[in-house]
Amino acid sequence: MKLANHAGRAVLVHQDGVTDVATASDGRFGPDIQSVYSHWAAFRDWAAGAPRGRAPRDPVGAGLESVEAVAPRPGQLFAVGLNYRAHALESGLDLPEVPLVFTKFASSVAAPNGVLDLPTDMVDWEVEVAVVIGRTARAVAAREAWGHVAGVTAAQDFSARDVQMRGGSAPQFSLGKSFPGFTPLGPVLVTPDEYSDPDAIGLQCRVNDVLVQAGSTADLLFPVPVLVSYLSHIVTLEPGDVILTGTPSGVGLGMRPPRFLRPGDIVTTSVQGVGQMRHVCRAAEPAFDAALVLA
Ligand code: ZN
Numbered sequence: 001m002k003l004a005n006h007a008g009r010a011v012l013v014h015q016d017g018v019t020d021v022a023t024a025s026d027g028r029f030g031p032d033i034q035s036v037y038s039h040w041a042a043f044r045d046w047a048a049g050a051p052r053g054r055a056p057r058d059p060v061g062a063g064l065e066s067v068e069a070v071a072p073r074p075g076q077l078f079a080v081g082l083n084y085r086a087h088a089l090e091s092g093l094d095l096p097e098v099p100l101v102f103t104k105f106a107s108s109v110a111a112p113n114g115v116l117d118l119p120t121d122m123v124d125w126e127v128e129v130a131v132v133i134g135r136t137a138r139a140v141a142a143r144e145a146w147g148h149v150a151g152v153t154a155a156q157d158f159s160a161r162d163v164q165m166r167g168g169s170a171p172q173f174s175l176g177k178s179f180p181g182f183t184p185l186g187p188v189l190v191t192p193d194e195y196s197d198p199d200a201i202g203l204q205c206r207v208n209d210v211l212v213q214a215g216s217t218a219d220l221l222f223p224v225p226v227l228v229s230y231l232s233h234i235v236t237l238e239p240g241d242v243i244l245t246g247t248p249s250g251v252g253l254g255m256r257p258p259r260f261l262r263p264g265d266i267v268t269t270s271v272q273g274v275g276q277m278r279h280v281c282r283a284a285e286p287a288f289d290a291a292l293v294l295a
């Protein structure tokens with residue numbers, strides 16, 4: 001099953017169109033997609049027999065500005081650093097012994113297509129596979145973890161490296177990765193059963209049609225079941241929460257010399273089974289300058 005957020009309304013996505021969830025369920029579910037995750041088990045049962053709507057051929061295709069984030073207001077938004085071996089190596093850092101979890105703020109969540117405002121001249125790309133929680137998870141075992149996941153989507157963990165790395169022994173990951181627009185999610189949510197192996201999902205990032213990142217979640221140091229289990233032993237994961245699982249190698253910071261996003265650059269983000277996101281970069285007005293703000 002594929003679910004999307006079309007102009008603020010949850011829709012089931014079929015090969016030949018979409019079904020508006022609230023209309024087809026007589027208001028039982030939706031229209032707010034975030035509320036659907038709170039009733040996920042009942043929603044899945046209903047969706048299996050839902051009537052098929054008629055709609056445009058490409059209801060959630062790349063470039064459509066009316067498609068919004070599949071989880072627009074997650075209560076908790078986690079991300080994981082250095083979760084691919086080659087990315088840890090390009091970062092010049094040791095492989096982590098535990099998941100390196102940080103948080104992004106929900107105000108950074110954005111639509112899967114549109115403009116990316118660059119607040120500094122060191123904004124970098126990070127394609128990631130993200131999962132949305134569909135059932136409360138508290139101290140769950142890894143083998144049960146996928147049962148707490150509503151589905152998989154594509155994410156970018158856009159990162160202002162200058163802001164992120166400031167702070168010496170307390171680098172400012174949460175802030176450097178939370179400017180508006182820094183966490184696009186979409187264009188669709190895909191349920192895990194749609195994958196022959198949900199622990200081997202391909203992901204790619206292109207900048208101006210140059211392939212800069214290509215990987216598979218099969219190479220995650222801490223795969224989705226381990227991340228969900230680990231997090232759930234510390235915090236309670238609630239429906240609608242989002243976990244970004246980490247980025248493979250090929251970020252701009254790892255290039256020699258480093259290469260960051262410039263106005264006019266086009267970032268295309270792809271996750272197997274999910275499809276593509278597309279963002280056009282422009283200079284933010286005003287730019288962020290810590291020295292000016294603090295003066
Ligand atoms: Zn990341």
